[in-house]
Amino acid sequence: MAKRKIKKDRFDNWQQPKIEHGKLTKWNWVVYRPENFKLGKKTDIGVFTAIFAHYGVTIEDEVQIGSHCTLYSASTIDDKQGPVVLKRNSRIGSHSIVMPGVTVGENTIVGAQSFVNKDLPANEVWAGSPVCFIMTLEEYLKKLEKRKKVK
Numbered sequence: 001m002a003k004r005k006i007k008k009d010r011f012d013n014w015q016q017p018k019i020e021h022g023k024l025t026k027w028n029w030v031v032y033r034p035e036n037f038k039l040g041k042k043t044d045i046g047v048f049t050a051i052f053a054h055y056g057v058t059i060e061d062e063v064q065i066g067s068h069c070t071l072y073s074a075s076t077i078d079d080k081q082g083p084v085v086l087k088r089n090s091r092i093g094s095h096s097i098v099m100p101g102v103t104v105g106e107n108t109i110v111g112a113q114s115f116v117n118k119d120l121p122a123n124e125v126w127a128g129s130p131v132c133f134i135m136t137l138e139e140y141l142k143k144l145e146k147r148k149k150v151k
């Protein structure tokens with residue numbers, strides 16, 4: 001009897017990275033003030049992302065962050081400060097900036113090169129500078145299905 005192959009999840013062997021203040025991780029992203037940083041399981045953070053956790057940054061389970069992103073919990077330009085929270089399974093596109101005090105909702109997708117300066121609800125797609133509502137996650141998934149059928 002032939003053995004059935006079980007598809008491996010790329011996060012099956014995921015391990016918490018070693019995080020030191022101001023030093024690149026094994027995957028070339030950096031955290032400042034790691035004592036105020038919480039990282040969930042099975043996260044994916046792109047290279048050259050910088051996380052400034054002075055007032056707290058929480059990245060929940062299964063969050064993906066593209067390369068060259070910046071998460072700020074403090075801004076010296078407008079003197080704002082507050083925790084940043086990326087809820088479970090949210091996605092942040094590459095080269096995006098998330099400002100202090102922002103929460104990105106569960107399953108929410110943020111397009112590349114976006115400037116996130118306000119809270120984003122769960123299950124939506126947002127993009128732009130400043131970030132604007134694009135569509136619901138349900139509408140987005142329906143569009144993806146239509147594209148698959150066309151091919």
